[in-house]
Structures are given as structure tokens and as C-alpha cells.
Amino acid sequence: MAEANLQNEAAEAAAKGDAPLLQMVDVCKRFGGVQVLDNVSLEIGSNEIVGLVGDNGAGKSTLIKTITGVHLPTSGDIYYKGEKISIHSVKKSRKLGIETVYQERALADLQTIWQNMFLGREITNKLGFMNIKEEKRQSELMMREHMGFTSKAITVDTEVEFLSGGEKQGIAISRALYFKADLIILDEPTVALSLSETQRVQEFILDIKRRGHSAIYISHSIYLLYPVCDRFIVLDRGRVAGVLDKKDVTQDELQEKMVNLVKTGVLA
Numbered sequence: 001m002a003e004a005n006l007q008n009e010a011a012e013a014a015a016k017g018d019a020p021l022l023q024m025v026d027v028c029k030r031f032g033g034v035q036v037l038d039n040v041s042l043e044i045g046s047n048e049i050v051g052l053v054g055d056n057g058a059g060k061s062t063l064i065k066t067i068t069g070v071h072l073p074t075s076g077d078i079y080y081k082g083e084k085i086s087i088h089s090v091k092k093s094r095k096l097g098i099e100t101v102y103q104e105r106a107l108a109d110l111q112t113i114w115q116n117m118f119l120g121r122e123i124t125n126k127l128g129f130m131n132i133k134e135e136k137r138q139s140e141l142m143m144r145e146h147m148g149f150t151s152k153a154i155t156v157d158t159e160v161e162f163l164s165g166g167e168k169q170g171i172a173i174s175r176a177l178y179f180k181a182d183l184i185i186l187d188e189p190t191v192a193l194s195l196s197e198t199q200r201v202q203e204f205i206l207d208i209k210r211r212g213h214s215a216i217y218i219s220h221s222i223y224l225l226y227p228v229c230d231r232f233i234v235l236d237r238g239r240v241a242g243v244l245d246k247k248d249v250t251q252d253e254l255q256e257k258m259v260n261l262v263k264t265g266v267l268a
């Protein structure tokens with residue numbers, strides 16, 4: 001579809017109040033002479049989990065970095081809740097309600113759980129001082145009720161370095177939910193996790209949906225993506241090769257399509 005049409009559509013949808021949560025229109029990103037994103041157009045709706053799949057170097061991480069304010073697109077437009085926006089910093093994307101959970105660097109290891117929960121978004125009292133008591137109380141509630149931490153050995157004062165990888169990701173996702181992120185982006189959140197920890201992260205992702213939020217989930221494992229995603233966007237060498245609805249494709253078919261794409265360069 002021509003860019004002008006897509007832009008008109010986005011403006012009309014916004015006026016009617018039924019705009020997608022996020023829309024990218026003809027987004028390109030070049031690093032020097034290399035075109036890493038090539039006219040990417042896609043939509044993420046409200047309350048859906050979208051799997052972003054593609055081979056190594058397809059541009060998945062670069063794509064999400066243009067949404068999270070790490071990279072500005074070289075050209076193209078991004079609409080958020082129907083409004084054209086420029087996401088020029090990570091701070092700006094967070095303010096809009098977009099949070100990212102990475103494989104690593106999700107948390108500050110040497111700080112406690114409660115400090116990590118409120119890092120950069122401290123609760124302050126009327127005089128502007130940090131309200132540590134309230135931050136700890138809120139963290140405690142989240143840990144027991146939402147994250148399902150039952151072990152007495154872990155308290156809000158536990159330093160994050162003592163937690164398992166799955167627990168760390170749980171905190172990162174819960175933090176995003178606590179701050180009411182509309183869109184949570186998960187870039188290979190289960191790499192280096194054990195099977196049981198991975199299952200726990202899968203539960204957290206389902207929780208994102210149950211609570212009415214949306215997510216973009218990046219993983220090389222169709223086996224992990226398929227059960228929790230509603231749709232799949234296939235990226236190939238910087239282009240959107242196809243968008244598949246879960247009802248139109250089985251897990252095995254999706255797996256086969258991805259293998260074929262690597263072999264033949266065609267999504268069939």
C-alpha cells in the first residue's frame with residue numbers, strides 16, 4: 001500500500017478512536033551503507049501478543065530499537081495510539097508506555113529488588129524525598145501476589161544478583177506491568193534460562209495478555225512463541241516477509257515455513 005494511503009488510514013483510524021496501539025509505516029534504517037530495515041510497515045493491536053520471527057541478522061532487534069528510542073529511523077513514520085510520534089530516547093518510549101525486557105541487562109544486579117522495581121521512577125513524598133517505605137511495601141505486594149515469590153529466603157531487600165534468571169525476568173516484566181506499560185517488548189527473554197525458568201517467563205507473558213496489555217515477543221524458538229502469541233510477523237533481511245494469524249497456521253507449519261524461508265528466501 002502506498003505510504004500516503006497508510007498515513008491517511010492511520011489519521012482516519014485515530015479520529016475514530018480505533019487506531020492500533022502501534023503502527024509503523026515504511027520504516028527504513030540504514031547504518032552507513034547498509035540497509036537494515038527496508039520499508040517496514042506493521043501494526044500491533046491492543047491486547048495482543050505478537051511474535052516477531054526471523055533469522056539471525058534479519059533486523060528484529062533493530063526494529064524494536066526504533067520503537068524504544070535507541071535508534072531513530074532513517075525514514076518512515078511511527079504512530080502510537082493513532083498519533084504520529086518521534087521516539088528519540090528510551091525515556092520518551094517509557095513515558096509513552098513502551099517497556100523493553102532484554103535477555104540480559106534487565107536489572108541492576110548489585111541493587112535490591114525494591115530498588116530495581118522503582119529505579120528511575122522513585123516514589124517521592126511531598127518534600128521530594130524518596131518514599132522508601134512505600135516502595136518496599138509495593139514491591140512486597142508485587143513479589144508475593146503477582147510474581148508468585150513464595151520463598152521466605154527472598155525478600156524485597158535481596159540483591160538481584162542472588163536471583164535466578166527466570167526470577168529476574170519476572171521482576172522486569174512485573175515492573176513493566178506495574179508502571180502500566182501498554183506495550184511490552186521482549187527480545188529473547190529466555191535465552192540462557194533453564195526449562196523451568198523459561199516456563200515461568202512464558203506464564204508472565206500470558207499474564208501480560210490477561211491484564212489487557214500488548215507485547216512483541218522475539219524468540220528463535222517457534223515452540224516457545226506459538227502457544228503465547230496471537231499473530232506472527234516474519235522479518236527477512238530487513239523486510240516484512242509475511243504476517244500470519246495463529247488461526248491460519250499450526251505450530252508445525254510455522255516452523256516449516258521458517259525453515260523454508262532460510263533455505264529458499266521465500267515464505268511459502
Ligand SMILES: Nc1ncnc2c1ncn2[C@@H]1O[C@H](COP(=O)(O)OP(=O)(O)OP(=O)(O)O)[C@@H](O)[C@H]1O
Pocket residue numbers: 031034036054055056057058059060061062063
Ligand atoms: N549499530 C549498528 N551498526 C551497524 N550495523 C548494525 C548495527 N546494529 C545492527 N546492525 C546490523 O544490522 C543487521 C540486523 O541486526 P539485528 O541485531 O537487528 O538482527 P536480529 O534480527 O536481532 O538478529 P539476532 O536474531 O541474531 O538477534 C545485522 O546485520 C547487524 O550486523
Ligand SMILES: [Mg+2]
Pocket residue numbers: 060061062
Ligand atoms: Mg536480535
